Amino acid sequence: MPFTAADSDACRADFPALDRLHDGQPLVFLDGPAGSQMPRSVIDAIGDYYRQNNANHHGSFPTSHDSDAAVLEARRTLATFLNANEWHEISLGQNMTTLTYSLARAFGDRLAPGDEIVITALDHEANRGPWLGLRERGITVREVGIRPDGTLDPDAFASQVSERTELVAVTLASNALGTVPDLAQVVRLAHDVDAWVLVDAVHYAPHFPIDVQALDVDFLLCSAYKFYGPHVGVLYARSGLLEQLPTEHLRVQSDDPPYRIETGTLNFAAIVGAAAAVEYLASWGEGEDLRSRIVDAARGIAEYEHALAGRYWQAVREIPGVTGWGPDFDDTPRAPTVSITVDGHTATDVARLLGERGIQVWDGHFYAIRAVEVLGLADRGGLVRTGVLMYNTSSEIDRLLEALEELAESA
Ligand SMILES: Cc1ncc(COP(=O)(O)O)c(C=O)c1O
Incomplete structure (x- = not known):
């Protein structure tokens, strides 16, 4: 429409x-x-959460049950927003940067000196700094440069990705220049050498529909305050991948995805607000389902x-x-x-x-x-x-x- x-x-x-x-x-x-x-619908959803629930999770009493149900529903809505298969592919956190740091720390524990990560000059520091930090562990971080018009050179990806590459971290849209890189080629190159692809969709999310299955990415991050929601970070991790990462979490916390990368009490009100933002966007479209x-x-x-x-x-x-x-x-x-x-x-x-x-x-x-x-x-x-x-x-x-x-x- x-x-x-x-x-x-x-x-x-x-x-x-x-x-x-x-x-x-x-x-x-x-x-x-x-x-x-x-x-207003997002602001109201946040307010309603505080007015009616405001409880910590996993309690044996009504407000906690309702809060847990609201957060689970929000994960389902965010999964639909990204076209993820399952709600447990959606982890939540303080913001995109914090989630990326947690991922990078865990990812670094899997790698050996000499392994390589490819990043780009176009990316926000949130998708560069956490990966560049892994150089301290002997991991090589290669950078794909930008051309004067702010586009990424596809040939540069081809020359930077090799059998040693374990991860390619690239933006879906530049928050400075508006560039939308050609991801299909990047995913092909990375998957050909069994490397994972992680995309920063923070700037892309308010402007384009996202389909993690069509994009064929392994990890995708976005941030609800860019798409009419409050401050909360959203991580999509393809089913089966988060389990492979030794994420830092307390021993009292679930080891299962999506929880194994989530630390402490989440901002439940903001999570409910993020889902309300998706519903708001959807209210401007037509169709039989969300x-x-x-x-x-x-x-x-x-x-x-x-x-x-x-x-x-x-x-x-x-x-x-x-x-x-x-x-x-x-x-x-x-x-x-x-x-x-x-x-x-x-x-x-x-x-x-x-x-x-x-x-x-x-x-x-x-x-x-x-x-x-x-x-x-x-x-x-x-x-x-x-x-x-x-x-x-x-x-x-x-x-x-x-x-x-x-x-x-x-x-
Ligand atoms: C493209 C892009 N990536 C990452 C971030 C970081 O997001 P957050 O503030 O949720 O950590 C931003 C924030 O401006 C951004 O524009």
């Missing part, structure tokens, strides 16, 4: 934060990739966001002194995330001036620091990033363009 400009206008009523005014004008939230706003509604909604929203971000990409590069970074908006998949630099201004200056007008965009490297370094932008303060989400409108993009034009004139 298409997601139209009228749908985007209509959905705004669901997001209380969008009512906030700044100098009498609505605040503009174009910081999508840095976190999305939450719809999965078909998720996919239908995600496709429609992706098209809407792509068109809006594409219009901004074309227009902003016409402004004198503005350079756009990242791949072009064409028929290949690309996240609706546009990063620019403006001659004569640091990224922070631009973001601050826009912020004074109530236009909220992010500046810097957004922890995708390697990409910013490789593009030679670190000394200039990095990038000014505009992240389009389902509730962003054409008139917001006009406001942004107008402000940038004035800024460029003043340079």
